[in-house]
Amino acid sequence: MGSATREALALSRAALADAGKPSLAAAEELLAAARAVGGSAQLRGLLADPELDADRKQALVESIFGAKLGSQAKGLLLSLVGRRWSRSEDLLEGIEEIGIRVAAGSAPARTAVDSELFAFLRAVAGDAELELALSSKLGAPEAKAGVVSELLEGKAHATTIAILRHLVQQPRGRRIRPLIEAAADIVADQAGSEVATVTAAAPLSPAQRKRLEEGLTASRGRSFRVQVVVDPSIIGGLRVRIGDEVVDGTVASRLQDLKLALAS
Structure with missing residues (x-):
């Protein structure tokens, strides 16, 4: 991780701490924005371009995400794209991390989101057919998210489901185990x-x-x-x-x- 990215992440986490009580809706909006940024190398490059001034980036965010984001999610996304990142991929990782942190912060006290993430990981590891369904590059992202919802509805907190739905839709080349382990690390860190x-x-x-x-x-x-x-x-x-x-x-x-x- 480059020094610019380390500084950008530190400032983005501080901005999150000043953003007020996190909401799950804001987290889902940010994670959806991460998927949109991840799906377009051109957009990712523009938002991470250090030569593009903040006003133009803000206008770009408004034109693409305007009506899709509430004030909290929009403020955090604007804060993220306003930072200097070592690589455009680091910006994507930053949006995802802050989205997961917002989700974790929105969960009621004593909700063990990281434990629920690992419980899902153990279930996947013990079912080869399920692991294939969630890991296959041929599967539609929306269908994978649907599998998560079907399996966990009523059995896990909405925060856990939202995080897992995002992860299976945009694994970014990661296998299911490191994918969930990394998310659990972020959730735990957000809880101190x-x-x-x-x-x-x-x-x-x-x-x-x-x-x-x-x-x-x-x-x-x-x-x-x-x-x-x-x-x-x-x-x-x-x-x-x-x-x-x-x-x-x-x-x-x-x-x-x-x-x-x-x-x-």
């Missing part, structure tokens, strides 16, 4: 905590999960939520992912290291 994704060969007990959360919180100085992904192929041990950092202590990994050492 962090997600540790723990891959284990078998489910962890509540006591094991609690010890992990307490240990991570003590060592990192920040609240952690542990989300467990069960993968029998790792044989034993744990793989822990925190953002881009991965600590792999699985048996499968150690066996692979041993195999490579013996082959050298």
Whole structure:
């Protein structure tokens, strides 16, 4: 990530904090705008062009999105396109991130959106047909969103459904697991905590999960939520992912290291 993008993201998050109480409607509007920007390289290039002045960008946003955006979503989008980004793709990622943050902030207190995202991920991972339906490049985006709604209506919070509907419509080349993991990281960060994704060969007990959360919180100085992904192929041990950092202590990994050492 370039320095311009890092600064733009920091300023955009600050703008979100000053934008008032987030609403799910504003989040859905921003995510829809992200899909529109993602679908047009020309539009993306214009909105991220550092040589295009702010007035022209504002006029462009008004002409394309005017009636489709409420005041909160429009203000945040204008703030985003008014920043300097290292790449036009970074602007797209920025719009998506702020949209997800708005959605997360709109959820009632104690709504575990990140846990619901991981529950959906586990359901997809355990159903090859469902994973294909949501991941196939041949499927219509609207149909994929419909699958999410059909599966989760009445079972997950509207915030979770809105985020997942967006993700399956615009994966941007990402597979379903990293797609949802990245969204869960953003949701947790917006709530002031962090997600540790723990891959284990078998489910962890509540006591094991609690010890992990307490240990991570003590060592990192920040609240952690542990989300467990069960993968029998790792044989034993744990793989822990925190953002881009991965600590792999699985048996499968150690066996692979041993195999490579013996082959050298």
